[in-house]
Amino acid sequence: MIKFRSLVFVLLLVFVGSLVSPAHAQTTITVVSNAASLTFPDSLIFNAEFKAGSNITAVVLEYGVNQLTCGTVEAKAFPAVTPASDVKVTWTWDMRQSGSLPPGASVWWFWQVTDSGGAQFTSPTQTIVWLDDVHPWQTLTGGNINLHYYNGDASFGQQLHDAAAQALVRLSKDVGISADSPVDIYIYANSDDLQASILYAPTWVGGQAYPENNIVIIGISPDELDWGKGTEAHELTHVLVGHLTFSCLGFIPTWLNEGLAVYGEGGPQAAGQALFDQAKSANQLPSLRSLTGAFSAESDRANLSYAEAYSVVNFMLKTYGRDKMTSLLLDLRDGQTMDAALQAVYGFDEDGLENAWRVSIGAKANSGNAQSTPLPTPTVIPTIVPIGAAPVAAAVVPSAQPAQGQATPTPSGAVQSATPDVTAQPSANPLGVSPGRLTTYLIYALVCLFVVVLLVGLIIFLIVRRRSGRSK
Numbered sequence: 001m002i003k004f005r006s007l008v009f010v011l012l013l014v015f016v017g018s019l020v021s022p023a024h025a026q027t028t029i030t031v032v033s034n035a036a037s038l039t040f041p042d043s044l045i046f047n048a049e050f051k052a053g054s055n056i057t058a059v060v061l062e063y064g065v066n067q068l069t070c071g072t073v074e075a076k077a078f079p080a081v082t083p084a085s086d087v088k089v090t091w092t093w094d095m096r097q098s099g100s101l102p103p104g105a106s107v108w109w110f111w112q113v114t115d116s117g118g119a120q121f122t123s124p125t126q127t128i129v130w131l132d133d134v135h136p137w138q139t140l141t142g143g144n145i146n147l148h149y150y151n152g153d154a155s156f157g158q159q160l161h162d163a164a165a166q167a168l169v170r171l172s173k174d175v176g177i178s179a180d181s182p183v184d185i186y187i188y189a190n191s192d193d194l195q196a197s198i199l200y201a202p203t204w205v206g207g208q209a210y211p212e213n214n215i216v217i218i219g220i221s222p223d224e225l226d227w228g229k230g231t232e233a234h235e236l237t238h239v240l241v242g243h244l245t246f247s248c249l250g251f252i253p254t255w256l257n258e259g260l261a262v263y264g265e266g267g268p269q270a271a272g273q274a275l276f277d278q279a280k281s282a283n284q285l286p287s288l289r290s291l292t293g294a295f296s297a298e299s300d301r302a303n304l305s306y307a308e309a310y311s312v313v314n315f316m317l318k319t320y321g322r323d324k325m326t327s328l329l330l331d332l333r334d335g336q337t338m339d340a341a342l343q344a345v346y347g348f349d350e351d352g353l354e355n356a357w358r359v360s361i362g363a364k365a366n367s368g369n370a371q372s373t374p375l376p377t378p379t380v381i382p383t384i385v386p387i388g389a390a391p392v393a394a395a396v397v398p399s400a401q402p403a404q405g406q407a408t409p410t411p412s413g414a415v416q417s418a419t420p421d422v423t424a425q426p427s428a429n430p431l432g433v434s435p436g437r438l439t440t441y442l443i444y445a446l447v448c449l450f451v452v453v454l455l456v457g458l459i460i461f462l463i464v465r466r467r468s469g470r471s472k
Contacts (some may be wrong), residue, residue, distance in 0.1 A: 029120075038130065060078055102213050185218070233264045245333040252329075255292065260313055
C-alpha cells in the first residue's frame with residue numbers, strides 16, 4: 001500500500017514539474033534596446049537589440065494602429081537574423097508603399113524572440129505617435145477636444161478650440177450624437193502643410209476626418225477663421241457619426257452622412273444654396289437614391305448634392321426630432337437596409353421620405369430624370385480648400401501596394417479620407433497567439449495529455465492487480 005501511494009506521488013510530481021518547466025524557459029532572453037523613429041511622412045523605423053544565454057534564431061515584429069476595427073488586425077514583419085547570443089534587428093514601415101497614416105495616429109508594436117532552445121520572449125508593447133516634429137505644436141484641451149496647432153496667436157487657437165467644443169454640445173443637443181472620448185484636431189497653417197503631411201492626397205484637400213482614429217486634420221490660416229470653425233463642425237460630425245454607426249455590417253448613404261455634416265456646420269455655403277434653389281425651380285433636383293453613393297466630381301453637381309442632402313436631413317430633424325434620427329443611425333449600424341430602417345423608424349421608405357420632403361419645400365414630384373447611383377460605394381469627399389474655384393468632390397486615389405513580404409495594418413481613413421487605404425488581412429489565428437507560441441502550446445498540451453493518460457492507466461493497472469492478489 002505504501003509503495004503504491006509513493007509511486008502515485010512520484011508520478012504527480014513529474015506531472016506538476018512538466019507544467020512549470022516552460023515558464024522557466026522564457027527567462028533567458030533580455031531586451032537591450034527597443035525604439036521606433038519617424039521619417040515623417042515617409043516611414044516608421046523599428047529598432048531593437050536582444051541578448052540571450054543561447055543563440056537567438058528568430059525575431060518577429062508585430063505592429064498595428066490603435067483604431068476602431070471589425071476584428072483583430074495586426075501586421076507581422078520578419079527581419080533577417082544571423083543566429084547569435086546578441087542580435088540587432090531593424091524594420092522599416094514604408095508609407096510610400098502602403099499609404100500614410102493620419103497625423104496623430106497611435107502606432108503600437110512588440111517583438112517575439114525565439115532562441116535555439118525553443119524559449120520565447122515577448123517584449124512589452126510600446127506606442128509612438130505618428131506626427132511630424134517640424135512644427136512647434138501647441139495643445140489646448142477641454143470639452144472632449146484636444147486641439148493641436150502651431151500657427152497663429154493664442155487667440156486663434158483658443159477660438160478654434162472653443163468653436164469645436166461648442167459644436168460637440170450643439171451636435172449632442174440637436175442630432176443626438178456625442179463624443180465618447182476626446183477628439184484630436186490637428187490644425188495646419190494652410191492646405192499646403194496639410195497635404196504635405198499625408199501621402200497621395202489630392203491637391204485641393206483642405207480637411208479630413210478619420211472616425212476610426214478619432215482624428216480631424218484641417219488646414220486653416222488666421223484669415224480663414226470663420227471657414228475653419230464651420231469646417232471643424234463638419235468634420236467633427238463625421239467623426240461622431242462614424243463612431244455611433246461603426247460596425248462590420250452597416251452602410252450609411254452618402255446623402256445622410258454628408259447631410260448631417262453640413263447640418264453640423266450650420267447649413268450649406270451660399271453657392272450651394274443658390275444651385276439648390278435654381279434646381280428646385282427648374283424641377284431638376286436629383287433623386288435621393290441617386291445620392292446614395294459617391295457624389296459627383298464636378299463642382300456644381302457636388303455643391304448641389306451637399307445642399308440637397310442638408311435640406312433632407314434638416315427636414316427629418318425639424319419634423320421628426322433627434323431621437324428618430326439616432327434610432328435610424330443605430331438601425332443602419334446593425335445592418336438594416338436604408339428602406340428597412342426608414343420603414344421601422346419613420347413608417348416610410350426612401351421614396352416616401354423623398355416625397356414628404358419635396359412636399360415640405362414646395363418642390364414638384366421627382367421627374368425621374370436624375371441619374372441614379374447603381375451601387376452604394378463609400379464616399380471619398382474631403383473638405384475642400386476655401387477657394388471658390390476648387391473642385392468639391394474627390395477622385396479615389398488608388399492604393400499603393402505593399403512591398404513583397406511586407407504586411408501592413410489597416411489605418412482606415414474616414415468617410416472623408418482620400419488617403420489610400422492600407423489593406424491588411426485580419427489575423428488568421430482567432431486566439432491572437434503567434435504561430436510559434438501556438439505550436440509550442442499544442443505540443444506541450446499533447447505531452448501533458450500523454451502523461452495524464454499514462455498516470456490514469458498505471459493507477460487502474462495497480463488497482464486491478466491489487467484486487468487480483470487479494471482474490472487469490
